[in-house]
Amino acid sequence: MSEETEIQQQQPPQEEKQQEKQQEQKVQVQAQPQQILKVQKRDPPGENATVFEFEVCNNCQEHAWCTHHDENKYTQLYLDMQAAIEAEIPGSFCQYNKSKPSTGAFEISHNGILIYSKKKTQLFPQVQPIVQRLKQFLDDLENKRDTSKYADKKEKKYNPPKEKKERPTFQTYMKQREEEERRAKEQKLEEEAKQKKEEEERQRLEQERLAEEQKRIQEEQEESARKQAEEEERQRLEQEELARLEKQRQEEEAAQKEEEQYQENKEEEQQKQE
Numbered sequence: 001m002s003e004e005t006e007i008q009q010q011q012p013p014q015e016e017k018q019q020e021k022q023q024e025q026k027v028q029v030q031a032q033p034q035q036i037l038k039v040q041k042r043d044p045p046g047e048n049a050t051v052f053e054f055e056v057c058n059n060c061q062e063h064a065w066c067t068h069h070d071e072n073k074y075t076q077l078y079l080d081m082q083a084a085i086e087a088e089i090p091g092s093f094c095q096y097n098k099s100k101p102s103t104g105a106f107e108i109s110h111n112g113i114l115i116y117s118k119k120k121t122q123l124f125p126q127v128q129p130i131v132q133r134l135k136q137f138l139d140d141l142e143n144k145r146d147t148s149k150y151a152d153k154k155e156k157k158y159n160p161p162k163e164k165k166e167r168p169t170f171q172t173y174m175k176q177r178e179e180e181e182r183r184a185k186e187q188k189l190e191e192e193a194k195q196k197k198e199e200e201e202r203q204r205l206e207q208e209r210l211a212e213e214q215k216r217i218q219e220e221q222e223e224s225a226r227k228q229a230e231e232e233e234r235q236r237l238e239q240e241e242l243a244r245l246e247k248q249r250q251e252e253e254a255a256q257k258e259e260e261q262y263q264e265n266k267e268e269e270q271q272k273q274e
Contacts, residue, residue, distance in 0.1 A: 036072060050110070056105065078106075
């Protein structure tokens, strides 16, 4: 046998490794302990209480080797029944496992009289039918009627009453359709009116914006024209001032020349006289 064949036999394929890993994960999940519901201890019932003894299978892990019981199912069903019975039957008290229960038991009794037996019926009881059964049992017991029948009496499956849906007639259907069409038409008209109003409002705001923009441009133009007029007036005044100063300078120069000419003439006359 070659070395490559020996290496392939020593190393399993990738698929086998993945399968082994998944199997290990499944085993770990199954090994995780399930949280078990527990029934809280209660004070003993009063002297005049109507006590219903419950025998409910528990500690199902002890007989898990031969059964597949879900202990939480038994416990939760008892808690639901306890709440419903004590709420609907005044003065009642549900007593949980006075002694060690038998495997798979969910038995209900009163003063030793069996009222319901899961072991006999092979069915889990339902809450509302059991409440009605207990009420009927107490009524038979009070009127001294036969109560032994409850031990073997099978419980009928409780089905809540179904609401009857009335089928609309053709006239009703047409009225509903006309009403729906009318509402749809009104809604469409309302939406169109709303859109028209929004469009008018948008146009009004746009016109106001354009008017404000035009007004601003006009004011800027007027301000620019005013500044230009002021600038032209300032330049005109400067030119007039410069012209006046130039004329004044020329007049002063002419006067100065006349004065110099006069002095020269006067000096010449004085020299002639000498």
